[in-house]
Amino acid sequence: xxxAAHWIEPHPHGIYIKPADAWIDPSRAVSxxxxxxxxxxxxxxxxxxxxxxPETLAIMGLxxxxxxxxxVPYGDGFELGGVKISYHSAGHVLGSAQILMEYQGERxxxxxxxxxxxxxxxxxxxxxSCDIFITEATFGLxxxxxxxxxxxxxxxxxxxxxxxxxxxxxxxxxxxxxQRVIGELRKAGYDDPIFLHGALEKMCHLYQELGVDLGDIRxxxxxxxxxxxxxxxxxxxxxxxxxWSRRLPDPVTAMxxxxxxxxxxxxxxxxxxxxxxxxxxxWDELTQTIKDVSPSETWVTHGRExxxxxxxxxxxxxxxxxxxxxxxxxxx
Amino acid sequence: MRAFSDLLDNLIYTRSxxxxxxxxxxxxxxxxxxDRGWVLAALTGQLDFPTVKASAVRNMAMERVDETLxxxxxxxxxxxxxxxxxxxxxxxxxxxxxxxxxxxxxxxLAAVSRSDAPKLLANLMDRMGSNERYALLKLxxxxxxxxxxxxxxxxxxxxxxxxxxxxxxxVWHALEPPYSELFAWGEGKAxxxxxxxxPFFRPxxxxxxxxxxxxxxxxxVAEWKWxxxxxQVVGTGRETKLFSRGGDDITPAFPDVADAFKSIGVxxxxxxxxxxFQGGEAASFNALQQRLGRKKVSTKMLAEYPAFVxxxxxxxxxxxxxxxxxxxxxxxxxxxxxxxxxxxxxDISAILEARxxxxxxxxxxxxxxxxxxxxxxxxxxxxxxxxxKTGLWYKWKRDPLVADCVMMYxxxxxxxxxxxxxxxxxxxxxxxxxxxxxxxxxxxxxxAELKMLDRFVRxxxxxxxxxxxxxxxxxxxxxxxxxxxxxxxxKSGVAMRFPRISRIRTDKPAAEADHVATLKNMIT
Ligand SMILES: [Zn+2]
Ligand SMILES: [Zn+2]
Numbered sequence: 001x002x003x004a005a006h007w008i009e010p011h012p013h014g015i016y017i018k019p020a021d022a023w024i025d026p027s028r029a030v031s032x033x034x035x036x037x038x039x040x041x042x043x044x045x046x047x048x049x050x051x052x053x054p055e056t057l058a059i060m061g062l063x064x065x066x067x068x069x070x071x072v073p074y075g076d077g078f079e080l081g082g083v084k085i086s087y088h089s090a091g092h093v094l095g096s097a098q099i100l101m102e103y104q105g106e107r108x109x110x111x112x113x114x115x116x117x118x119x120x121x122x123x124x125x126x127x128x129s130c131d132i133f134i135t136e137a138t139f140g141l142x143x144x145x146x147x148x149x150x151x152x153x154x155x156x157x158x159x160x161x162x163x164x165x166x167x168x169x170x171x172x173x174x175x176x177x178x179q180r181v182i183g184e185l186r187k188a189g190y191d192d193p194i195f196l197h198g199a200l201e202k203m204c205h206l207y208q209e210l211g212v213d214l215g216d217i218r219x220x221x222x223x224x225x226x227x228x229x230x231x232x233x234x235x236x237x238x239x240x241x242x243x244w245s246r247r248l249p250d251p252v253t254a255m256x257x258x259x260x261x262x263x264x265x266x267x268x269x270x271x272x273x274x275x276x277x278x279x280x281x282x283w284d285e286l287t288q289t290i291k292d293v294s295p296s297e298t299w300v301t302h303g304r305e306x307x308x309x310x311x312x313x314x315x316x317x318x319x320x321x322x323x324x325x326x327x328x329x330x331x332x
Numbered sequence: 333m334r335a336f337s338d339l340l341d342n343l344i345y346t347r348s349x350x351x352x353x354x355x356x357x358x359x360x361x362x363x364x365x366x367d368r369g370w371v372l373a374a375l376t377g378q379l380d381f382p383t384v385k386a387s388a389v390r391n392m393a394m395e396r397v398d399e400t401l402x403x404x405x406x407x408x409x410x411x412x413x414x415x416x417x418x419x420x421x422x423x424x425x426x427x428x429x430x431x432x433x434x435x436x437x438x439x440x441l442a443a444v445s446r447s448d449a450p451k452l453l454a455n456l457m458d459r460m461g462s463n464e465r466y467a468l469l470k471l472x473x474x475x476x477x478x479x480x481x482x483x484x485x486x487x488x489x490x491x492x493x494x495x496x497x498x499x500x501x502x503v504w505h506a507l508e509p510p511y512s513e514l515f516a517w518g519e520g521k522a523x524x525x526x527x528x529x530x531p532f533f534r535p536x537x538x539x540x541x542x543x544x545x546x547x548x549x550x551x552x553v554a555e556w557k558w559x560x561x562x563x564q565v566v567g568t569g570r571e572t573k574l575f576s577r578g579g580d581d582i583t584p585a586f587p588d589v590a591d592a593f594k595s596i597g598v599x600x601x602x603x604x605x606x607x608x609f610q611g612g613e614a615a616s617f618n619a620l621q622q623r624l625g626r627k628k629v630s631t632k633m634l635a636e637y638p639a640f641v642x643x644x645x646x647x648x649x650x651x652x653x654x655x656x657x658x659x660x661x662x663x664x665x666x667x668x669x670x671x672x673x674x675x676x677x678x679d680i681s682a683i684l685e686a687r688x689x690x691x692x693x694x695x696x697x698x699x700x701x702x703x704x705x706x707x708x709x710x711x712x713x714x715x716x717x718x719x720x721k722t723g724l725w726y727k728w729k730r731d732p733l734v735a736d737c738v739m740m741y742x743x744x745x746x747x748x749x750x751x752x753x754x755x756x757x758x759x760x761x762x763x764x765x766x767x768x769x770x771x772x773x774x775x776x777x778x779x780a781e782l783k784m785l786d787r788f789v790r791x792x793x794x795x796x797x798x799x800x801x802x803x804x805x806x807x808x809x810x811x812x813x814x815x816x817x818x819x820x821x822x823k824s825g826v827a828m829r830f831p832r833i834s835r836i837r838t839d840k841p842a843a844e845a846d847h848v849a850t851l852k853n854m855i856t
Contacts, residue, residue: 142397143405143418145462261418262409263344263466268795272345307404314398 004297005108005132007083008101010322015110015134017101020080022051024099024110034085036112037096038063038175051078053087055095055210059175062206072097074123090114091125092279093176094207100128109293110134113302115278116285117149120183121176121212125289133295134322137303138280139258146258146282152275153184156232159252159273164230168273169251171237174200176279178234179207181256182214184277185232195220195228197235197244225249241270258282287311333431333460335363336371337467343375343478349765352480356488360515367434369510374471375478376485378509379438383446384453384472389416392450396421410796413473417466420457431459434471435510441472477792477804481841482578493518498535498718505579506532531566531573533581534598534647534655535718539708539725543853546689547726552709553659554684554692557727558602558642559705560620561839565589565641569596574603576839585626589639592677596650597669600716601643601681604703624838640677643670644708647716655716662716699730706730732812733854734834735760735846738767739807742789743800745774752782753789753801756833758809760824760848767805768824768848776812776832785836808837808845816854824848826855 009016014026022032029046036042036052038059043052045064051072052060060066072078074097077086087097092113101108107130114125114136139146160168172178178200185194193216196204204217220233229249239245240253255271258278266274281289286308290298298319300308305321312319339359346352356375360368373379393402393416402419409415432440437456444452453472457465470476486504490497495518506527507514516522563582564575572593574583583590586603605620622637623629646666647655654662663683670680684707686692696707706729714724737758745754755774759767777785785807792804812834819827826848 141405141408142401143409143415145418145422263341263414264410264795266345270347272347274345304404304408307401310398310400310404 005106007103007106008108008132010299010301012323015322017080017083019103020083020085020101022080025112032080034099035060036090036099036110037093039093039113042112051085053095053097056097057095058206058210059095059203062202088126088128089123091116091119091122094122094179094210094212096122098126098128100130106131108132108134109295111136113138113280114289115281116289117146119180119279120187121179121207127289127292129293129295131296132299133290133293133297134299134301135286135290135308136280137286137300137305137308139278139282140286140300140304140306140308142283142307144258144261144282145284146261146278147276149184149277150188152256152277153188155273156181156185156254156275157188157190159254160230160232163252166250166252167228167231167233167248169233169235169240169245169248169253170275171240171253171255171257171269171271172200172234173257174203174236177256177277178236179204179212179214180279181234181275181277182217183212186213186215191215192231193218195223195231195233197233197239199236199239200234220247237269290317333434333437333464333467335359336367336434336471337464339371340467340470340476340478341463343476343480349484352478352484353488353491356480356485357492360489360492364433365435365512365515366438366510369512369515370434370438372485372489372511373509374474375476375480376482377474377476378482379471380474381441381444381472383444384441384449385446386412386473388446388450389413389453389469389473392416392454393419395450396454410793413469413475414466417457417462417469420462420465422461423458431464432456437468437471438510475791477794479805481806481843483841483843489514489518499524501533501535501579501718503527503532505575505581506530529568529570531568531571533564533566533573533575533579535579536562536564536577536600537645537716537718537725538720539727540720540722541850542709542726542728543850545726547709549686549688549692551711551713552726553663553712554686554695554707554709555644555681556684556699556704557706557708557729558604558681559703560602560604560642561624562600563603563641564598564600564647565593566598567593567595569594577844578839578841582624585623585629586639587629588634589641589677592674594674595669595672596648597646598648599641599643599666599669600645600647601641601678603639603641605637605639638676640679642679642681644681645716657715658713659710659716660712696728696730704730732814733816734810734812735770735851735854736837736840736844737770737809737811738805738842738845739785739788739803739809740767740769740805741800741802742785749782752786754782754786756785756809758811759805760846760851761843762824762848769822770824770826770848770851771811771813771828771831773809773811773831773833776834777836781833781836806842808840808842809833810835810837816851818855824851826851 007018013028015024022034023030024034025036025042026033031048033047034051038056043060050069054071057069057071072087074089084102086100090096090098090112098109098111109128109130116125172181182194195218252272254273254275256275256277259265260274260276298312299322301322309319309321342355390412397419405419406415486500487497490500503525513525517524562577566573572590574586574590576582646662646669649665684695709726711724737760739756740759741757742753743755745752757769757772759769762768788807789803793801795802811831813828813831815829817827
């Protein structure tokens with residue numbers, strides 16, 4: 001196997017940085033945690049000390065009541081046990097960061113989750129050269145090619161036009177996807193109010209406090225059924241088929257997710273209008289990123305590692321799969 | 333091609349029957365000929381390109397994509413055609429120009445040799461986006477799996493052109509894709525297609541379950557309900573064809589019967605097999621299954637399972653349409669028609685001499701013949717009307733209780749059956765046309781039938797939930813059970829006691845399976 005970066009140990013419940021005695025995105029409570037972003041499979045409550053971007057700390061504060069943490073803005077660095085650590089934007093959700101570690105002349109980047117395309121609600125991905133690149137692989141199969149986001153937004157807007165006697169209910173994860181759908185709609189010039197399921201309100205308001213403009217958003221709870229005719233409504237995916245949706249006027253069920261690329265996946269969810277929108281890199285973006293970063297070794301985690309490791313081998317690049325727990329079906 | 337791929341995708345994501353009907357009829361109204369005819373044929377499973385094999389599609393993909401990456405993707409997606417459509421490299425030129433029409437593609441697929449098929453598909457796919465590629469591969473290899481039966485296709489056609497579906501049923505089976513005469517007729521540009529000399533299917537008259545009604549035997553006549561395959565024999569003098577319940581042409585599986593029918597006319601009866609072991613009497617449905625669905629039958633099979641038809645009714649005597657006449661009138665005609673037929677292959681279903689209804693009940697209880705399913709009650713004055721009209725015909729099945737259910741889920745068995753999907757959850761229809769599970773069974777079938785059901789499950793999987801597969805709702809299982817009870821635990825509100833599969837009804841369309849309401853009436 002490899003001798004590279006012997007000071008970093010991948011474990012099933014996180015990546016351990018020995019000299020710093022700290023963990024990246026640990027799935028259990030530890031004394032020192034470096035957190036890439038606020039999604040539940042990366043950020044958990046209960047750590048003694050947390051380093052994260054100010055936005056991620058705010059999100060963790062909202063979700064877990066974590067209020068002690070060291071805020072690390074993008075580009076800033078600090079030292080821990082001789083390891084130089086800095087955070088760089090990952091383009092995944094608001095506050096999401098890649099973590100760069102430098103120790104004894106070796107540079108290691110852990111991406112957390114990332115995407116390459118533009119997102120009106122967060123900073124873009126930054127390519128950082130390194131020796132070891134620890135990449136995610138949520139959509140690490142060549143069948144995943146996310147189409148143009150603007151086209152998917154047009155699909156949503158056409159469905160809205162065609163269904164003035166109904167409403168369009170879009171399932172979107174509470175952190176990141178929901179705000180991105182709103183942001184992309186605004187970017188496309190859509191100014192009407194967008195209605196929110198209660199479970200999305202707090203996170204949207206936090207985004208607004210942190211300076212992301214989401215336009216006119218309103219709670220479904222205070223709205224008459226008739227007022228939502230022909231409107232766009234956002235809800236967490238779990239609410240799409242439950243009794244909550246009965247208060248809506250005959251909803252067309254949509255879902256914004258990278259998984260919607262596969263027809264049977266969309267059917268399993270009883271989705272009528274699949275919107276292929278992901279906050280993760282698709283296959284072409286994963287492979288392009290490895291080429292851009294061009295590390296001497298790639299470690300693959302978080303998703304379908306096999307195919308990406310195989311691709312690296314086909315392209316004469318060194319790679320290995322890390323076995324991590326609790327990251328099987330990503331939040332996308 | 334774009335319009336077809338859009339239609340296909342919309343059908344995939346549309347759950348309601350009415351929604352599907354609207355989509356198809358819109359397409360049929362607006363798409364050009366011959367595209368719409370081919371699409372109608374493809375959706376209803378009438379299109380087949382024998383030189384284009386699913387394996388060719390897979391092999392073709394391997395030439396463009398690394399094998400390991402393909403296999404990993406196929407495992408995740410679960411469908412070869414979709415995997416290929418998604419993984420196929422997009423045209424680097426971006427803009428897609430000049431996608432051939434459905435008609436052009438069908439012509440090319442029909443003409444291509446087996447060895448050239450992969451190249452043809454690859455060339456077409458290079459000019460398409462992923463949705464069109466998916467539609468192309470589904471068109472070429474069949475198995476649309478969008479829940480469109482032949483019946484639904486006809487209803488959509490009727491809806492598109494403001495016609496009565498029965499009129500379309502009448503001519504449908506005489507016509508071939510792409511159905512240009514049918515569309516011309518629908519649009520009022522041509523007369524009804526001329527069917528002289530063509531043996532074609534007429535929709536069957538069907539019965540309601542009797543349930544707990546009592547009938548006056550002065551008005552109704554009774555005969556056995558035989559446990560075979562309901563069949564219509566159509567002879568034009570030039571040609572004879574056999575049609576099953578759904579109007580499928582089953583002549584190739586029963587050449588012995590078709591060849592023996594030389595008369596001109598249309599008769600309705602039960603196809604049965606004479607079993608040696610039954611002393612030359614009609615054997616059970618299972619023996620018949622050996623022959624059904626075959627494209628060719630061996631001489632050995634013809635000898636081992638000789639088929640014959642037991643006739644119930646006559647629709648046409650020579651050219652004369654008797655369907656408007658009363659049952660009594662048609663019975664007279666049938667009695668003089670049958671003696672002119674080959675006695676080896678055709679006999680007449682006897683009328684039961686019941687003094688009154690209670691006497692009929694005794695006769696029914698006394699039936700010991702395995703080939704008797706129960707009794708039929710027919711109104712003496714009734715014309716022969718397509719479909720199921722209340723008050724005309726009733727079926728009164730023999731105990732145990734049976735119901736026709738639709739397979740919904742399948743699970744692997746245990747022990748020596750662990751490699752087979754042998755545990756089936758089946759459902760019946762609700763008022764709103766939804767299927768609700770009514771029970772689960774894992775016995776009652778032979779090993780050969782198990783293999784057949786297992787293959788069906790594998791080829792018709794919609795979803796996987798761990799060891800359980802959800803299947804396409806097309807397989808009708810006749811389930812026998814000892815009794816049925818109210819149950820709060822089940823969504824359907826009923827639970828069966830000792831359910832087992834009594835027959836596999838490949839001859840029956842899923843839409844005609846029993847309703848939950850019928851089961852509720854069986855609660856004792
Ligand atoms: Zn994430
Ligand atoms: Zn994640």
